Amino acid sequence: GGLVGSLEALYLAKRGHRVRLYEYREDIRNTPTARGRSINLALSVRGRKALRGVGLEQQMVQEHGIPMVGRYIHRLDGSTYI
Secondary structure: OHHHHHHHHHHHHHOOOOOOOOOOOOOHHHOOOOOOOOOOOOOOHHHHHHHHHOOOHHHHHHHHOOOOOOOOEEOOOOOEEO
């Protein structure tokens, strides 16, 4: 599971393998420490290269990407900082 597991599943499927993907961890959006907070994922050059390798870079960036000019960090007590 996870991001790397998902990518590996895509690579294997692209090579003709039948893939079933299982995620061990619960959905972070449903955990008490993350509930109600945003979850952002910064896509690095390596991440874009990995998506390009399975033919999804342009689609993911165009359909789901939002330019990130800054971000807030959430502490466990609910306070934030830049």
